[in-house]
Amino acid sequence: IAAMAAVVPASAADVGLELALLIDVSGSVDANEYNLQKSGYVQAFQSAAVQNAIAGSQLGKIAVTYVEWSGNAQQVVGVNWTVIDCTGGAAACAASSNAFATAVNGVTRLYSGLTAPGSAINFVTPTFASNGIDGLRQVIDVSGDGVENDGFNTATARDNALAAGVDAINGLAIGGSAITAWYAANIQGGA
Numbered sequence: 724i725a726a727m728a729a730v731v732p733a734s735a736a737d738v739g740l741e742l743a744l745l746i747d748v749s750g751s752v753d754a755n756e757y758n759l760q761k762s763g764y765v766q767a768f769q770s771a772a773v774q775n776a777i778a779g780s781q782l783g784k785i786a787v788t789y790v791e792w793s794g795n796a797q798q799v800v801g802v803n804w805t806v807i808d809c810t811g812g813a814a815a816c817a818a819s820s821n822a823f824a825t826a827v828n829g830v831t832r833l834y835s836g837l838t839a840p841g842s843a844i845n846f847v848t849p850t851f852a853s854n855g856i857d858g859l860r861q862v863i864d865v866s867g868d869g870v871e872n873d874g875f876n877t878a879t880a881r882d883n884a885l886a887a888g889v890d891a892i893n894g895l896a897i898g899g900s901a902i903t904a905w906y907a908a909n910i911q912g913g914a
Contacts, residue, residue: 736782736857736858736859737782737784737786737806737856737857737858738782738784738785738786738806738856738857738858738859739780739781739782739783739784739785739858739859739860740780740781740785740786740858740859740860740861740862741785741786741787741804741851741854741856741858741860741861741862742785742786742787742788742862742863742864743787743788743790743847743850743851743861743862743863743864744764744787744788744789744790744864744866745790745791745792745840745843745844745847745863745864745865745866746760746761746764746789746790746791746792746801746866746867747760747792747793747838747840747865747866747867747868747869747897748791748792748793748832748833748834748835749792749793749794749834749835749836749837749838749839749867749869750793750835750836750837750838751838751868751869752835752867752868752869752897756868756897757832759897760866760897761827761828761830762828764789764824764827765824765825765827765828766824767824768807768820768821768823768824768827769820769821769824771817773820774809774813774816774817774820777807777809777816777820778809778810778813778816781859781860782810782859783808783809783810784806784807784808784809784810785806785807785858786804786805786806786807786854786856786858787802787804787805787807787823788800788802788803788804788805788847788850788854789801789826789827789830790843790846790847791830791832791833791834792834792839792840792842792843792846793834793835793836793837793838793839794834794836794837794838794839794842794873794874795837795839795842795873795874795875796842797833797834797836797839798842798843798846798847799833799834801826801827801830802823802826802827802830804850804854804855804856805826806819806856807820807823836873837872837873837874838867838869838870838871838872838873839871839872839873839874839875840865840867840871840874840877840880840910841871841874841875841876841877841878841879841880841881842873842874842875842880843865843874844863844865844875844877844880844881844883844884844892844910845875845880845883845884847863848863848880848883848884848887848889849887851887851888851889852887852888860890860891861888861889861890862889862890862891862892862893862913863884863889863891863892863893864892864893864895865892865893865894865895865906865910866894866895866896866897867895867896867897867906868896868897868898868902869902870902870905870909871909877909877910878908878909881909881910881911881912882912884912885912889913890913890914891912891913891914892910892911892912892913893910893911894906894907894909894910894911
């Protein structure tokens with residue numbers, strides 16, 4: 724009887740992945756670079772390849788949010804945390820993923836200021852705990868074309884996010900080797 728009482732099932736996760744997409748809309752991001760980032764995400768979530776990857780992922784569903792950012796106090800949630808559920812088959816998966824893509828496509832750019840990726844990471848990190856979703860992994864993807872020139876120190880924000888439970892932060896640099904190296908050194912981290 725004592726052994727039976729000690730067996731308590733672990734709480735089940737809602738999704739296999741919680742993914743925050745952070746899009747640079749600072750002044751250095753021209754219309755072409757903005758469209759590259761935004762339409763890239765729209766096309767990705769509309770693609771069968773991404774939908775199949777979600778379906779084949781842990782638990783067959785993810786939660787994703789789309790955030791645009793610029794200077795220190797310039798972050799906006801363009802699309803709030805949304806569950807893309809592929810457990811009900813291909814049609815349900817496509818509907819769920821396409822609805823997220825449509826919502827991203829409807830976002831209007833609000834900022835064009837300085838470049839504060841550390842402040843953007845600080846902005847999104849607490850939302851993993853407050854979004855009401857339990858994920859097996861937490862990942863932040865930061866895209867942009869410039870180095871920090873405003874706001875919270877980026878490397879410190881990255882380290883703080885990882886310490887808070889974010890599993891990985893990916894840097895998606897737009898530009899040449901200098902920005903790619905800066906993203907690798909200051910934004911990328913985790914497993």
